[in-house]
Amino acid sequence: MNGIEIDILLPALLAGLLVLLTHIPLGIKVLERGVIFADLAIAQIAGLGVIIAMLLGFADQPLFVQIIAASSALCGAALLAWVEHRLAEVKEACIGLIFVLAASGGILLMSRDTHSDEHLRDMLVGQILWVGNVQLMATALLTIALLALWRWSHLSHRYLGFYSLFALAVTASVQLVGVYLVFASLIVPALATYRIKQWRKYYAFAIGMAGYALGLLFSTWLDLPAGAAIVWAMALLGGLFAMAMQIRT
Amino acid sequence: MPLKGLAIVVQHQGFPYLNAWLGLKQIATLEPKPGMEPSAAHLGKLLSELQQHPARMVLRAAYQNGRSSEWLAQRANIPVVALPFTVGGTSQAGDLFALFDDTIARMLAGLQ
Numbered sequence: 001m002n003g004i005e006i007d008i009l010l011p012a013l014l015a016g017l018l019v020l021l022t023h024i025p026l027g028i029k030v031l032e033r034g035v036i037f038a039d040l041a042i043a044q045i046a047g048l049g050v051i052i053a054m055l056l057g058f059a060d061q062p063l064f065v066q067i068i069a070a071s072s073a074l075c076g077a078a079l080l081a082w083v084e085h086r087l088a089e090v091k092e093a094c095i096g097l098i099f100v101l102a103a104s105g106g107i108l109l110m111s112r113d114t115h116s117d118e119h120l121r122d123m124l125v126g127q128i129l130w131v132g133n134v135q136l137m138a139t140a141l142l143t144i145a146l147l148a149l150w151r152w153s154h155l156s157h158r159y160l161g162f163y164s165l166f167a168l169a170v171t172a173s174v175q176l177v178g179v180y181l182v183f184a185s186l187i188v189p190a191l192a193t194y195r196i197k198q199w200r201k202y203y204a205f206a207i208g209m210a211g212y213a214l215g216l217l218f219s220t221w222l223d224l225p226a227g228a229a230i231v232w233a234m235a236l237l238g239g240l241f242a243m244a245m246q247i248r249t
Numbered sequence: 250m251p252l253k254g255l256a257i258v259v260q261h262q263g264f265p266y267l268n269a270w271l272g273l274k275q276i277a278t279l280e281p282k283p284g285m286e287p288s289a290a291h292l293g294k295l296l297s298e299l300q301q302h303p304a305r306m307v308l309r310a311a312y313q314n315g316r317s318s319e320w321l322a323q324r325a326n327i328p329v330v331a332l333p334f335t336v337g338g339t340s341q342a343g344d345l346f347a348l349f350d351d352t353i354a355r356m357l358a359g360l361q
Contacts, residue, residue, distance in 0.1 A: 002297075128286075221290070222290075
């Protein structure tokens with residue numbers, strides 16, 4: 001491994017670290033509550049907000065686009081909180097329906113405009129190797145704020161509070177690393193450790209980080225697309241970990 | 250002609266006619282497979298290639314997302330030039346003549 005490769009891999013690894021810091025506790029909660037696909041619904045609603053901003057002609061104001069994306073995601077959070085509160089027994093069906101409505105709503109809006117489909121795809125398919133310093137810094141600040149709120153406020157105990165933190169974390173991470181890696185970071189570490197009582201978060205974090213590191217090495221050695229390689233590396237490591245734990249007990 | 254023999258990197262393999270017409274020297278392609286994220290190995294090779302054969306600018310089509318070009322521009326310290334690619338691709342490229350004028354003007358501005 002030479003200096004150039006480390007230069008390419010280090011920002012990607014830092015992006016993975018930032019995503020895992022918020023997504024490990026979120027993923028454990030998401031698994032507990034049985035709202036696995038809420039992240040896809042939220043990401044799609046944030047994407048829908050961005051399409052509307054584009055149609056209104058704000059494409060060249062990145063900060064404004066981010067504000068719109070975050071506000072749309074928070075509206076989505078309110079909707080999901082209401083669903084979990086009022087329609088608890090059919091919540092997975094409702095979350096799936098919200099995802100499909102947001103995605104196809106985007107298509108309906110885009111049919112009037114030739115370029116916004118590009119923006120929607122960019123929102124959803126962030127690519128981990130292109131992560132830049134500004135984006136890392138912004139995400140680091142947001143991560144610190146979210147972790148502080150998670151730890152010291154009671155937001156995460158309420159329906160709306162939990163979904164609001166979740167929505168902001170997912171909106172940032174989807175643009176940083178893409179929707180597949182967000183899903184994997186949320187679910188794989190939480191799922192692989194779901195029987196562990198003590199130090200669960202630390203095991204989960206170790207699995208996640210090892211997944212990012214191994215996937216990036218695969219991408220370098222075997223010439224594979226980075227994001228997809230990380231998803232598979234993380235799932236393999238999570239599976240091995242769960243099997244090892246099974247044998248020990 | 251200041252553009253003749255100019256060393257460039259392209260975001261996608263999208264400008265073969267432009268290269269032939271202006272005699273540009275394409276050093277590398279940032280995303281060889283459109284829509285497919287590149288591997289870390291490819292980017293490593295690309296950066297070491299650029300250390301040996303520095304390029305003056307990254308070319309991309311105006312309709313493409315600029316994230317990968319910006320990534321390279323930061324690392325190699327060269328400008329990104331977004332070309333209209335087709336009539337209507339930029340607000341200046343209103344007809345076929347304006348397409349060529351705007352393409353040349355944007356590349357010359359990138360040289361500054």
